[in-house]
Amino acid sequence: MENLNLKPVTFNLDVKPLREVNQYLHGDASELNGRSIFIENPNGAHNIAVGLNAQMDVTIKGHAGYYAAGMNQLAKITIEGSAGSGVAENMMSGVVHVKGFASNAAAATANGGLLIIDGDAGLRTAIAIKGADVVVGGSVGSFSAFMAQAGNFVILGDAGEGLGDSIYEAKIFVRGKVKSLGADCEKKTTSAEDRKILADLLIKSGHADVSPDTFQQYGSARTLYHFHVDNAGAY
């Protein structure tokens, strides 16, 4: 993505207001496509690099606050520290890579793109994803993939309580232990097609050394799609 003819741009949030940085990042795609942009001293500020819509390469050099890289399209955004709640929420495309840990609701409702978290992720990770891919190198908290509709969710560590509660057609792959499954989420046999999806995601997220065969797949039992009186207790 990086274009060597374009000069990298660096912003220091200690002196530059975040709003001006985000306005620059919302500029014309011809100015931004292929450019590398560095954001120094993020110091946990909220809403860094939200709403991007060009093929740029943004590096946040530290810890980000809430909603970092939200609604991302096309851009590759790397957070060198941790991320607060709602990182890459409602992402449409592109790649967001958190090198530390992420707090609650990472990738919430994301439609597309790839979120990579190297460390642990909090509660409600990948909640209601609608097509995004999410790879977590560590463990995830409770109620992750709640009502997840489409997309793939790979967990290299463990999952907390109520994984995949009321899940639709998203696919979950867990290498560690699952504390408990949510309503209507069940173990699945991994097909050759799903194994390929998993293997590709492991390569893309820097885990090429991890065998796809060490994962257990989970998905929807499809009993809650339509109301049935026998299931009343599960709603």
Add this chain to the structure above:
Amino acid sequence: MCGIVGLLVRNPKMRDSIGELMLPMLIGMTERGPDSAGLAMFGAPVEADQRKFSLYSGTADFNWSKLGHDFEKHLSIQAKVEPKANHAVLTTSLEPATVKVWLKEHYPQLHLLSVGQLMDIYKDVGTPAQVAERYDFKNFKGTHLVGHTRMATESAITPAHAHPFTAGEDWCLVHNGSLSNANSLRRKLEYQGIEFETDNDTEAACRYLQWRMREGDDLETALHKGFEELDGFYTLLMGTRNQLALVRDPFGCKPAIVAEHDDYVAIASEFRSLAHLPDIKNAKVFEPSPMEMYVWKI
């Protein structure tokens, strides 16, 4: 919303500047809590037979020296009164029950914020920066502290409703969140003879823990029972003579982040409040898990 901060200084050389280290932490939580702020500071203990009483007057022109004079005259015992704007710390060797009765009788307009040998409490309305300036937080010295910035959601904005709350000597608690069963909890505890000063939901949580510990539970057991009894969202940060303790509700609805460093342990609602601590780059920064109890000792 509301913001919480906690700081425990491990390096004895840095304890004289704990106020200065804490100030950007408290101010960093202004957006989460702009209407009032408070601080419980654990400093050097008074003599073994003495107690400190943190008092709040409500008006800055209160005659604190008259209070000290009356106290000594009526009770024939020495008392030291150190005023700071509309707060003062009264130090005496008279037993707390007698002091409380005397205060209620002669100075009913005063609020008794805390009793202890190490802990002073300051809380007031205003932005964190204004409150810190009013009471000179910057120059506080000590081992550990618990602070709070409040955005009121369920009861009035008054100094008495601001945090920290206390439940026993040298014990305090701050809260980010809201409890939905605070009223029923209060009714239950009042039957047990526990007295309330406000209708604040955090006070209900605080008195609940006070009651459990009065019944013989240690803090950990009391908190485990609290997970069953407290209905709502909370991150609770507590300070005792020699430790800070932190818990989050089972749904992790309210945030907390911790930085552990050789020189200090710092806790805040968000990383924004930790970003300016010395050598933070080499601290171990993590998010505490829900329903787990974290304890740091000095």
